[in-house]
Amino acid sequence: MQASSRRHYRFRKATNVFMLSLSGLAAVIATIALFSVLAYLVVKGAGSLNLAVFTEGPVPQGSPGGGLRNGIVGTLILLGLASSIGVPLGILGGVYQLENDSKLAHTIKFFTDVLNSIPSIVIGLFAYVIVVLPTARMNPGHAFSAFAGGIALGILMIPTVMRTSEEILRLVPIALRDASLALGATRWRTMWSVTLPAAREGIITGVMLGMARIAGETAPLLFTAFGNLNFSALLDQPIDALPLNIYNYATSPYDNLHHLALAGAIILISIILILSLVARFVLRSKLRHIASS
Amino acid sequence: MDEKRAKRSQLGDRIYRALLFVAGISVLVIIIGLGIELAVGSRESISKFGFSFLTTDTWNPGALIFGALPFIEGTLYSSLWALVIAVPISLLAAIFLAELAPDWIGRPLSFLIELLAAIPSVVYGLWGLFVLQPWLVKYVEAPISHNRFFSKLPIFGDTPNGYDMFSASVILSIMVIPYITAVSRDIMRAIPRSVREGSYALGATQWETIKGVVLPYARAGFIGAIMLGFGRALGETMAVTMVIGNSPQFKASLFSSGYTMASVIANELAEASGLYRSALIEIGLVLFIVTMIVNMIARTLVYYTAQDMHGGSRKKE
Numbered sequence: 001m002q003a004s005s006r007r008h009y010r011f012r013k014a015t016n017v018f019m020l021s022l023s024g025l026a027a028v029i030a031t032i033a034l035f036s037v038l039a040y041l042v043v044k045g046a047g048s049l050n051l052a053v054f055t056e057g058p059v060p061q062g063s064p065g066g067g068l069r070n071g072i073v074g075t076l077i078l079l080g081l082a083s084s085i086g087v088p089l090g091i092l093g094g095v096y097q098l099e100n101d102s103k104l105a106h107t108i109k110f111f112t113d114v115l116n117s118i119p120s121i122v123i124g125l126f127a128y129v130i131v132v133l134p135t136a137r138m139n140p141g142h143a144f145s146a147f148a149g150g151i152a153l154g155i156l157m158i159p160t161v162m163r164t165s166e167e168i169l170r171l172v173p174i175a176l177r178d179a180s181l182a183l184g185a186t187r188w189r190t191m192w193s194v195t196l197p198a199a200r201e202g203i204i205t206g207v208m209l210g211m212a213r214i215a216g217e218t219a220p221l222l223f224t225a226f227g228n229l230n231f232s233a234l235l236d237q238p239i240d241a242l243p244l245n246i247y248n249y250a251t252s253p254y255d256n257l258h259h260l261a262l263a264g265a266i267i268l269i270s271i272i273l274i275l276s277l278v279a280r281f282v283l284r285s286k287l288r289h290i291a292s293s
Numbered sequence: 294m295d296e297k298r299a300k301r302s303q304l305g306d307r308i309y310r311a312l313l314f315v316a317g318i319s320v321l322v323i324i325i326g327l328g329i330e331l332a333v334g335s336r337e338s339i340s341k342f343g344f345s346f347l348t349t350d351t352w353n354p355g356a357l358i359f360g361a362l363p364f365i366e367g368t369l370y371s372s373l374w375a376l377v378i379a380v381p382i383s384l385l386a387a388i389f390l391a392e393l394a395p396d397w398i399g400r401p402l403s404f405l406i407e408l409l410a411a412i413p414s415v416v417y418g419l420w421g422l423f424v425l426q427p428w429l430v431k432y433v434e435a436p437i438s439h440n441r442f443f444s445k446l447p448i449f450g451d452t453p454n455g456y457d458m459f460s461a462s463v464i465l466s467i468m469v470i471p472y473i474t475a476v477s478r479d480i481m482r483a484i485p486r487s488v489r490e491g492s493y494a495l496g497a498t499q500w501e502t503i504k505g506v507v508l509p510y511a512r513a514g515f516i517g518a519i520m521l522g523f524g525r526a527l528g529e530t531m532a533v534t535m536v537i538g539n540s541p542q543f544k545a546s547l548f549s550s551g552y553t554m555a556s557v558i559a560n561e562l563a564e565a566s567g568l569y570r571s572a573l574i575e576i577g578l579v580l581f582i583v584t585m586i587v588n589m590i591a592r593t594l595v596y597y598t599a600q601d602m603h604g605g606s607r608k609k610e
Binding site: 012013016019023024025026027029030031033034036037041044088090091092093095096099100104105107108111113114115118119120121122123125128129130133144158162186187188191215216218219222223226246247250251258261262265269272273 | 302303305306308309310312313314315316317318319320321323324326327330331333334381382383385386388389390392393394402405406408409411412413414415416417418419420422423424467470471474498499500501503504521524525527528529530531535555558559562563574577580581584585588589592596
């Protein structure tokens with residue numbers, strides 16, 4: 001009896017050590033993919049990065065050379081377009097959350113999270129149905145446009161900007177707002193001159209996170225911005241984008257295009273990682289700052 | 294303050310409130326508009342095929358016969374296998390981060406796992422194509438299909454070539470691990486200490502406490518976390534499209550090519566017109582409805598679990 005209970009105890013201890021080690025191992029396994037992706041891009045792709053990648057446009061498939069200039073410019077334009085939709089709606093939505101505590105406000109908050117998890121391809125489909133199809137109906141021959149892509153990305157950006165803005169604005173001490181209201185300032189004046197400036201860095205951070213979220217989106221652009229073999233910066237024309245280049249080149253059978261895809265992936269990942277790392281550090285120090293002021 | 298100015302500032306506040314309201318409500322307008330527009334866009338296909346659209350397994354654009362079944366099956370199958378891989382890893386990783394790791398390990402590790410979520414799908418696809426897929430074929434798929442016992446199992450039926458369900462499921466699992474891990478970790482951290490201490494006081498080991506007390510305490514929350522991951526997997530497009538093989542027929546073998554709802558839209562919509570286009574939009578509508586439902590249930594579970602624990606008064610189940 002004594003011996004068996006001791007054996008049982010030893011078994012329980014062994015199980016404990018085993019399972020806890022397993023959990024540590026799982027945490028490591030979860031990060032292996034990250035290192036593998038980054039290492040692969042750096043090792044294999046660094047050699048593909050050169051000036052021509054930034055200055056040259058695409059070449060016909062099968063011929064050597066070529067660059068990603070069109071895609072890089074296109075992605076910047078698309079980011080600008082998306083921000084002109086996502087940033088105002090996101091920030092104002094965040095302010096709405098701050099100023100309202102109604103049932104409707106809670107419902108909206110819930111659905112902001114739901115919107116954030118709707119697949120990006122479905123959002124792209126929405127832009128396709130409300131922009132691309134009507135365009136094609138009105139003037140045949142035209143369909144895809146930078147504008148349609150910008151709308152899709154703009155919608156994808158709203159939830160991130162809205163939720164970060166709200167969280168940051170909530171950190172601005174109530175006393176600050178009350179003081180302004182007590183001095184006779186109206187609500188919008190208080191928001192404009194007191195609350196928003198106090199949370200400025202935090203809100204910029206939210207915008208950066210929103211841009212990081214959409215910069216690499218590919219699926220919604222396939223049938224909105226579509227891509228363009230010629231250089232174009234016109235909003236009513238199809239436009240090239242870096243993620244589209246990566247997709248097309250990676251799935252092509254040509255070696256030089258594979259290298260371009262790798263170079264594109266490095267550029268894209270750099271943009272996204274810089275945006276999210278800077279945002280994270282600004283956010284952390286700013287959170288401390290607001291909370292202690 | 295004279296009356297005129299007071300009136301003007303009142304007007305300012307009214308405009309301000311209206312503006313905020315418009316921005317807030319825009320989220321609901323987008324979601325409702327999305328549902329309506331996709332339904333209108335798929336009108337032609339709905340009236341032609343009706344309910345059988347979901348149960349027909351022929352996809353033949355040339356003959357204008359469209360059934361979404363192979364894509365629905367492919368989406369569910371790849372997502373479920375992704376969960377089979379991702380759930381144990383995510384929950385164990387969350388246990389490590391929330392229960393075991395000291396701050397100096399836990400923080401950077403959490404950070405790295407969150408960075409994984411920032412990598413775009415198309416970059417995962419590129420890596421999947423050039424690194425993961427050849428590796429899987431060589432070290433996992435080939436040995437299994439050469440094994441006398443395993444190769445008899447129907448799930449390992451076909452000849453592996455890398456463009457298959459297996460590659461898609463593995464890459465999907467990598468992509469949902471950060472989400473399930475982060476949400477589960479936050480839930481675990483919110484569970485009160487006293488709950489664990491009660492278990493330790495009874496002589497339980499740390500693992501027994503985790504298994505017997507921590508995990509059951511917020512079961513609904515963990516289910517919600519897993520469903521959030523499931524919702525992600527259902528809608529993931531680029532990485533899957535690049536490795537799944539894109540063949541519109543469903544086979545139960547992991548080593549066969551397949552197709553998903555998101556992939557078929559990504560591949561075919563830009564060139565489609567008429568009934569073909571309408572059928573693709575209807576697939577998008579189905580995907581929208583399914584992911585909406587999965588996400589709403591998941592968010593509700595996670596939300597109420599968190600509320601429960603913050604309130605401290607846990608209802609009896």
